Amino acid sequence: MRKPPIHKSFWNAIKGAVWMLKSERNFQIEVFALLVNLFLIVYLRVSTVDAAIILVVCFAVLSLEILNTCVEKICDIIQPEYDERIKIIKDMAAGSVFIMTMASVVVGVLIYFKYLF
Numbered sequence: 001m002r003k004p005p006i007h008k009s010f011w012n013a014i015k016g017a018v019w020m021l022k023s024e025r026n027f028q029i030e031v032f033a034l035l036v037n038l039f040l041i042v043y044l045r046v047s048t049v050d051a052a053i054i055l056v057v058c059f060a061v062l063s064l065e066i067l068n069t070c071v072e073k074i075c076d077i078i079q080p081e082y083d084e085r086i087k088i089i090k091d092m093a094a095g096s097v098f099i100m101t102m103a104s105v106v107v108g109v110l111i112y113f114k115y116l117f
């Protein structure tokens with residue numbers, strides 16, 4: 001298959017992210033969390049470096065959520081029936097989102113603490 005032009009690849013990536021926003025509840029919650037963080041960054045006048053750290057962890061959660069959904073979709077195509085191997089694959093993919101979410105909570109507590117107290 002011929003490689004699409006760069007603007008088409010970019011557009012496809014945007015469409016993938018928009019699909020996630022329309023279809024996946026967890027992704028919607030994580031985007032809401034990103035918006036809350038953007039508000040707090042402005043409201044609390046968070047420093048540039050601290051804001052960058054917060055935004056990187058927020059976007060890391062969103063990226064992992066997209067990859068987790070990709071794994072789920074592929075698993076559902078190759079094995080629609082119950083399968084112990086699929087279970088561990090899906091659980092591991094979900095685990096990656098969980099670990100990054102925990103990391104983002106820790107980062108949030110560590111950074112916002114000094115602006116609030």
Ligand SMILES: Nc1ncnc2c1ncn2[C@@H]1O[C@H](COP(=O)(O)OP(=O)(O)OP(=O)(O)O)[C@@H](O)[C@H]1O
Binds near residue numbers: 094
């Ligand atoms: N084919 C299967 N075989 C075995 N276990 C499965 C299978 N499909 C789903 N599961 C189990 O159900 C869980 C949820 O899988 P599902 O595909 O329903 O994702 P989901 O409800 O969208 O989850 P998430 O909230 O992580 O996005 C998996 O983590 C796994 O433990």
